[in-house]
Amino acid sequence: MxxxxxxxxxxxxxxxxxxxxxxxxxxxxxxxxxGLTGTHVGxxxxxxxxxxxxxxxxxxxxxxxxxxQTDGADVRTVEGLADGERLHPLQEAFRExxxxxxxxxxxxxxxxxxxxxxxxxxxxxxxxxxxxxxHLCRCTGYAPIIDAIAAASGSGAE
Amino acid sequence: xxxxPFRYVRPDSVEEALEVLGEHGEEAKVLAGGCSxxxxxxxxxxxxEVLVDVNRLEALSGVACDNGSVTIGATVRQAAxxxxxxxxxxxxxxxxxxxxxxxxxxxxxxxIGGSLAHADARGELPLALVTLGGSVxxxxxxxxxxxxxxxxxxxxxxSALAHEELLTAVHWPAAGPGWGYGFAETAQRHGDxxxxxxxxxxxxxxxxxVEARLGLGAVADRPLLASEAAxxxxxxxxxxxxxxGAVAExxxxxxxxAEPFDDLHASAAYRRRLVAVLGEQVIRAAWESxxxxxxxxx
Numbered sequence: 001m002x003x004x005x006x007x008x009x010x011x012x013x014x015x016x017x018x019x020x021x022x023x024x025x026x027x028x029x030x031x032x033x034x035g036l037t038g039t040h041v042g043x044x045x046x047x048x049x050x051x052x053x054x055x056x057x058x059x060x061x062x063x064x065x066x067x068x069q070t071d072g073a074d075v076r077t078v079e080g081l082a083d084g085e086r087l088h089p090l091q092e093a094f095r096e097x098x099x100x101x102x103x104x105x106x107x108x109x110x111x112x113x114x115x116x117x118x119x120x121x122x123x124x125x126x127x128x129x130x131x132x133x134x135h136l137c138r139c140t141g142y143a144p145i146i147d148a149i150a151a152a153s154g155s156g157a158e
Numbered sequence: 159x160x161x162x163p164f165r166y167v168r169p170d171s172v173e174e175a176l177e178v179l180g181e182h183g184e185e186a187k188v189l190a191g192g193c194s195x196x197x198x199x200x201x202x203x204x205x206x207e208v209l210v211d212v213n214r215l216e217a218l219s220g221v222a223c224d225n226g227s228v229t230i231g232a233t234v235r236q237a238a239x240x241x242x243x244x245x246x247x248x249x250x251x252x253x254x255x256x257x258x259x260x261x262x263x264x265x266x267x268x269x270i271g272g273s274l275a276h277a278d279a280r281g282e283l284p285l286a287l288v289t290l291g292g293s294v295x296x297x298x299x300x301x302x303x304x305x306x307x308x309x310x311x312x313x314x315x316x317s318a319l320a321h322e323e324l325l326t327a328v329h330w331p332a333a334g335p336g337w338g339y340g341f342a343e344t345a346q347r348h349g350d351x352x353x354x355x356x357x358x359x360x361x362x363x364x365x366x367x368v369e370a371r372l373g374l375g376a377v378a379d380r381p382l383l384a385s386e387a388a389x390x391x392x393x394x395x396x397x398x399x400x401x402x403g404a405v406a407e408x409x410x411x412x413x414x415x416a417e418p419f420d421d422l423h424a425s426a427a428y429r430r431r432l433v434a435v436l437g438e439q440v441i442r443a444a445w446e447s448x449x450x451x452x453x454x455x456x
Contacts, residue, residue: 003165022166022209025200044159045197046264058237058266064196065267068166069211112263119241133348134261 007071011036012080020067027051029067030077038078038107042136049135052108053077059115078107081114090114090152099148101139109135113149121154128153161199168211172218172297175210175324180299182208184321189213190233190272193264218271218326223248228330232271236283240265248332250447251290251339251359255282258341261349274310275325277317280351280376282343284311287328288381289357289373295327296320304329311380336361336368338448340440343375344432346423352376353424354432356412358440360391362448365398367391370444372408372437377429378417387411387437396445409437 003022008015011034020029025044030036030053042048044063051062054076081088090110093099100106109132116123116131123131128146137145169175179186187206189195190213198204212218218231221238228248230238239245239256246253259265259273259282273283274294287294287307294305296319310318319325333339343355354377360370370388375381387408394404418429 003163005166023161023163023199025160025196028160044200046193046260049261049263052263055267059263060267061193061263063200064192064264066161066166066192066196066209068168069213115266116262130257130348131262134263 005068005071007068009067009070009073009075011075012077018067022066022068024067025063026053026065026067026070026075027062029070030062030075033067036077036079040104040107042104047136048105048108049112050105050108052111052135054111054115057115059112076111078110081110088114090117090149093148093152094145097144097148097151099140099144105135105137109137109145113152117149117153123150123153125150159200161196162202162205164199164206165208166211167208168214170214172215172324172326175212175215176297176299176322178208178210179322179324186210186321188275188324190275191235191264191268193260193268194272194276194278212324221245223332226332226334228332230270230328230330232275232325232327233269234271236260236265236268236270236273239270249286249330250333251341251357252283252286252330254339254341255286255343255355255357258282258343258345258349258352258355270328271325274328275317275319277311277313277315277380279311279314279379279381280355281381282341282352282355282375285355285357285373285375285381286341287330288383289359289371290331291371292328292330294325295329296323297326298323302326307381308383314379334361336363336448338362338444338446340443340447342436342439342443344436354416354418354429354436356433356436356440358388358437358444360388360441360444360448362445366393366395367445368393370408370441372412372441374412374416374433377433382415382417384412384415384437387415391441396441397449405438405441408441409434412437 040050042050046064053062185207189209189211218233220231222229340358343352345352355375357373370391372384372388390408413434418426
């Protein structure tokens with residue numbers, strides 16, 4: 001037996017009204033129901049960071065939220081980061097600095113970094129590294145990611 | 159890695175939440191930030207019949223400062239301790255330990271009340287609350303009671319809250335004149351569970367310590383107060399000739415008070431040694447940060 005609830009949620013500016021199983025994770029809702037597969041699912045217990053999205057403007061782990069909890073909320077995924085064809089400055093910086101290789105961790109890091117820079121517009125490199133401790137990347141060794149976030153930040157410090 | 163089935167309830171009032179908790183007892187779990195509960199659901203370590211989502215209860219989301227104490231609603235996010243200038247000013251110890259709670263993203267969602275109710279023996283906020291001598295407010299259909307931090311943490315992941323009780327607010331003693339604070343922890347990576355952590359709060363007046371509290375975390379099945387160690391500091395001028403000796407003796411007693419365990423990550427002996435090293439650091443930090451005030455203040 002599993003109970004269902006109807007939710008009304010805005011994702012990347014588009015409104016959805018969906019019936020969801022109460023135990024459905026937000027990450028699965030985004031990927032399976034809405035087809036927004038940019039949100040990646042790695043560990044499903046809040047450790048790897050790849051499922052990070054914005055909930056009412058704040059970066060959160062979508063694997064630690066139930067879809068039903070987003071009723072009435074505003075969700076933004078990596079698909080909503082660019083302004084149409086124009087990439088977000090973080091996306092540009094990631095491309096410029098080779099801050100991704102396989103790309104699995106990238107959407108989560110982009111979403112976390114966007115919120116991080118909103119609160120800390122000119123972070124020191126060690127602050128960026130500390131923020132990145134919540135995101136597992138097995139390809140880059142992190143250095144180019146730090147470069148990219150620093151370049152996209154207000155200070156542009158490298 | 160998907161949650162087992164449950165019934166999801168989103169009450170509109172604290173009374174309604176208490177009613178659900180009263181009806182379902184230990185079959186119900188309170189869902190706050192979900193940073194600990196949802197992983198437990200995903201890994202099927204927890205199988206509650208009912209989830210009570212308290213995130214939208216207005217009554218649990220406020221902050222109030224008065225008479226030297228700060229009352230924080232249970233669902234205030236951990237990030238508030240980093241970002242609110244008022245909370246940083248009133249609760250420097252809690253603010254100092256907050257960057258070590260999980261990660262930037264989890265602190266956006268994780269709640270202060272949730273951290274305390276979860277009662278992880280390695281939790282930073284439980285240690286801060288014990289060190290400061292704060293308390294929590296617990297409500298049930300039968301009424302409400304205040305639980306002192308020292309009585310709240312019973313065992314790893316076990317609090318003194320009854321199944322039908324909801325932790326609604328946290329009372330923190332605010333920073334007073336002449337008080338200084340220090341916090342330090344060692345973990346394998348930033349954001350990992352600490353191998354050991356120590357917090358210190360002390361009051362300094364006329365060049366000497368007049369009151370001191372020392373808390374130890376991740377080195378027992380609950381946060382500990384090292385009272386004997388803190389006592390050694392009282393009356394001492396930690397900047398004076400006898401200061402080093404007093405700090406070293408307090409750190410030694412703190413290490414002796416720890417009840418550490420061996421595991422994959424560190425031996426008990428190593429953890430005990432960490433308590434001594436971190437202990438000296440935080441006592442010094444607390445003394446230094448208290449140095450701005452002197453004379454008859456406080």
